[in-house]
Amino acid sequence: MDNQLIYAALLPERVSWFILGPLLGLLTAAFFLVMNQPLGASGAYTQTLNFLRRNGYRVIWRIWYFAGMVLGGVIVTQFLQDSRGFRSGYDAFRAASPLWLVIPLIFIGSVLIGYGAKVAGGCTSGHGICGVAQRSKSSIIATCSFMSSAIIVTGAIRLISGGNL
């Protein structure tokens, strides 16, 4: 805590959505101006996986894109925000259940994320933002589907946890 007092963060804990949302929209559009491609994350995962196992289709700049997301996160969280250092994350989840339960549950969740994104051909960025912005019907349908399933499953989690989560 001490070193946090002597350095003033450039960014607040959370920047307003009406600044960040439009900024992300512009970034998406600018990506088309430069690369003529949608700005999706799960494709970067797929191609990084293909790169690691040296098998299948991969475009090298998508792997740089993958690394870039980490880099951007490091710059903002470690240098521009008042949030340096390590922690576990998942504060609300851990407050509601023990770590031995959190770890397998979030692991199962993450496998479903990867599996579902691959089968659907996109995730929140590829379908949710870029796909909808391109007015692609498949993306609009996929976005409606994952939004509803996520809200329903969250409701179920709330019921199962007795309202703790």
Added chain:
Amino acid sequence: MKTRQMNFFGLFFGAGFGGILAAGTLHEYDTIHAMLRLDEFYVYGFMGSAIMVATAALWLFERKQTTTLTGEEIKLQRSKPQTHHIKGAVVFGSGWAIAGTCPAPALVMLASGGLLALIIIPGIFLGIHLASEKGGLEFGDGEHRQITSSFQN
């Protein structure tokens, strides 16, 4: 465009995307969970305004037949809805609800020092691997995307 330039732009835009997500704390389980519990408007405003601005800009590009920096015509890619879009999205949504994160924010979670991201990221890779073992699609994001020859390197 040269490979090196494309790699630079990949890193640059990736950093921009990751940075924006981090500034909005979208890498925090608590943020996503509060959104999906319908307790907080923040992420809906974030995604909604991003989609509105991007839609308007891409519509304008298409209408004005804008070209890319390298002179290529900007081509938006669309595809018809198929059952795999719905099936996959329902599975994805369930995972999103349980783990409270999605592929890009998971990387930012790691970057922010959130150590449980070390569980999430391999899990996402495993999920993608299992789906491709099943003879899933070749690409991950918005598979309506066409691969033009200039992007195969």
